[in-house]
Amino acid sequence: MLDDKQPQLTPLDKLGEFGLIDHLTDSFETQNESTVKGIGDDAAVLNFNQNETVVTTDMLVEGIHFNLAYVPLKHLGYKSVIVNLSDIYAMNAIPSQILVSIAVSSRFPVEALEELYKGIKIACKNYNVDLIGGDTTSSTSGLMISITAIGTTKKRDLVYRDGAGENDLLVVSGDLGAAYLGLQILERENEVFKVNPNMQPDLSEYDYLVGRQLKPEAGKNIIELLKQLEVRPTSMIDISDGLSSEVLHLSKQSGYGFNIYEEKIPLDPMVIKTAEEFGINPITCALNGGEDYELLFTISQNDFSKIKGNPNLTVIGHSTEQNAENYLMLKGSDSAVPLTAQGWKAFEE
Numbered sequence: 076m077l078d079d080k081q082p083q084l085t086p087l088d089k090l091g092e093f094g095l096i097d098h099l100t101d102s103f104e105t106q107n108e109s110t111v112k113g114i115g116d117d118a119a120v121l122n123f124n125q126n127e128t129v130v131t132t133d134m135l136v137e138g139i140h141f142n143l144a145y146v147p148l149k150h151l152g153y154k155s156v157i158v159n160l161s162d163i164y165a166m167n168a169i170p171s172q173i174l175v176s177i178a179v180s181s182r183f184p185v186e187a188l189e190e191l192y193k194g195i196k197i198a199c200k201n202y203n204v205d206l207i208g209g210d211t212t213s214s215t216s217g218l219m220i221s222i223t224a225i226g227t228t229k230k231r232d233l234v235y236r237d238g239a240g241e242n243d244l245l246v247v248s249g250d251l252g253a254a255y256l257g258l259q260i261l262e263r264e265n266e267v268f269k270v271n272p273n274m275q276p277d278l279s280e281y282d283y284l285v286g287r288q289l290k291p292e293a294g295k296n297i298i299e300l301l302k303q304l305e306v307r308p309t310s311m312i313d314i315s316d317g318l319s320s321e322v323l324h325l326s327k328q329s330g331y332g333f334n335i336y337e338e339k340i341p342l343d344p345m346v347i348k349t350a351e352e353f354g355i356n357p358i359t360c361a362l363n364g365g366e367d368y369e370l371l372f373t374i375s376q377n378d379f380s381k382i383k384g385n386p387n388l389t390v391i392g393h394s395t396e397q398n399a400e401n402y403l404m405l406k407g408s409d410s411a412v413p414l415t416a417q418g419w420k421a422f423e424e
């Protein structure tokens with residue numbers, strides 16, 4: 076992927092900082108009316124009229140959040156944007172702008188950053204957001220990417236983490252656990268590669284899982300679906316750290332306990348099959364794996380008929396009472412185990 080020995084690669088210092096910024100951002104065009112001034116001045120100018128503005132930021136550090144041995148830079152660019160947009164959607168807002176700051180060491184040629192920005196550009200296009208600025212600086216070791224996303228919504232549409240009421244239904248979009256298993260596959264193949272670089276792994280069998288890890292999507296469709304169904308969640312969060320941890324957030328912030336049902340947790344057949352291959356319980360992947368970027372939200376029971384039977388939405392439990400504990404209700408028995416952020420160890424063989 077990155078091969079410094081190839082002669083056609085361009086060292087960063089050939090372009091200089093300003094040349095580099097121009098080179099990377101030249102082809103980005105703004106698409107939103109709210110973007111009054113994008114890249115090129117001392118600051119961007121935005122105009123949202125009467126809407127509430129939602130802002131979030133996330134930093135990704137090489138060696139901590141990603142491993143360039145098996146993460147293509149284009150995917151990294153795409154995913155860095157997605158994780159931020161996911162947070163905007165989790166407020167029931169629509170993202171419209173991003174700022175991208177990078178710190179990069181001289182071991183990266185210009186072509187590597189081009190790949191990164193290709194991924195950023197595809198995300199901007201797919202999600203209709205404008206790149207309106209950022210910062211570029213050098214780093215002594217690896218690559219760091221910090222992205223800030225901005226979005227808007229009407230005040231009455233905003234959804235916080237703390238809004239759940241008594242006996243609300245707990246709903247999740249999509250399916251869970253796949254991104255975690257995708258990472259396990261990539262790490263396993265990377266170990267094989269380190270021992271024998273001539274081994275060309277065939278990952279096609281695991282396409283779904285690896286895709287969920289490398290190229291996640293944010294909750295745009297779900298937010299639009301909820302609007303169309305006329306369902307306004309009472310509380311919402313995106314699943315970045317695993318279902319358990321996110322349920323605990325909704326619980327802590329609302330003060331209500333939650334019961335979730337093991338048999339209701341949506342799992343793709345590939346998750347079940349591959350978890351077995353790794354000797355882990357697929358439910359553990361969903362509870363503690365993370366990086367699924369699905370939306371987890373509560374709705375009033377009155378709204379159940381509106382979402383019932385929708386293949387993208389699964390009711391996995393409900394809130395209980397103020398100050399109650401959080402439980403995972405086990406399949407085929409009356410027993411329950413307390414939900415913990417660290418995962419429920421007893422599940423692991």
Ligand code: ADP
Pocket residue numbers: 096100113114115116117118175176177206207208209210211
């Ligand atoms: P300043 O010196 O005022 O910080 P810069 O020269 O860093 O300005 O940036 C010039 C313009 O390019 C600004 O609009 C800034 O937001 C944008 N910019 C800088 N770095 C990046 C980047 N990595 N990605 C996108 N836009 C950037």
Ligand code: MG
Pocket residue numbers: 209210211
């Ligand atoms: Mg700057």
